[in-house]
Amino acid sequence: MLPRHYQSERCSIAKTLEIVGDRWTMLIIREAFFGAHRFDDFHRRLGVARTVLSDRLDRLVTEGIVRRERYQDRPARFEYHLTAKGMDLWPVLMALLFWGDRHAIEGPPPTVVVHRGCGGVPDERRMCSRCRAPLGPSDVRARRAGLGEGAADVPAPTVVVVEQ
Numbered sequence: 001m002l003p004r005h006y007q008s009e010r011c012s013i014a015k016t017l018e019i020v021g022d023r024w025t026m027l028i029i030r031e032a033f034f035g036a037h038r039f040d041d042f043h044r045r046l047g048v049a050r051t052v053l054s055d056r057l058d059r060l061v062t063e064g065i066v067r068r069e070r071y072q073d074r075p076a077r078f079e080y081h082l083t084a085k086g087m088d089l090w091p092v093l094m095a096l097l098f099w100g101d102r103h104a105i106e107g108p109p110p111t112v113v114v115h116r117g118c119g120g121v122p123d124e125r126r127m128c129s130r131c132r133a134p135l136g137p138s139d140v141r142a143r144r145a146g147l148g149e150g151a152a153d154v155p156a157p158t159v160v161v162v163e164q
């Protein structure tokens with residue numbers, strides 16, 4: 001793993017990796033895109049240690065990628081929502097998905113992103129292959145390949161469900 005700080009580097013890729021290059025951080029962002037908002041949602045879906053999750057969420061809030069909203073007073077409980085800055089990571093997330101489908105996964109892609117409107121799938125420019133609409137995070141849902149629409153209810157940690 002690369003050291004967090006690259007003192008001699010003045011490079012936007014290096015700077016971005018300092019912020020989101022951690023594995024758990026990107027997976028937290030993935031789950032936030034796919035409908036997780038509460039601490040226990042992230043914990044259940046990712047199986048990450050609570051201390052690590054708490055640390056990464058704090059860091060995402062500090063970086064302005066996620067905002068914390070109180071939804072309960074006693075005891076105080078919070079939801080985490082992507083900010084506009086966080087939403088700008090959508091193309092990054094999709095690029096990781098496409099790259100992984102091509103180079104990191106053997107066999108059919110385990111996660112399929114589908115246009116809610118027509119059921120088409122995004123191409124690598126995130127345009128719908130069927131109706132040609134540009135697809136943002138609110139335009140799609142994701143499901144596990146081979147499990148059909150009911151996959152949304154499967155409580156496996158890597159199941160991603162888009163309901164925003």
Ligand SMILES: [Zn+2]
Binds near residue numbers: 115117119129130131
């Ligand atoms: Zn479409």
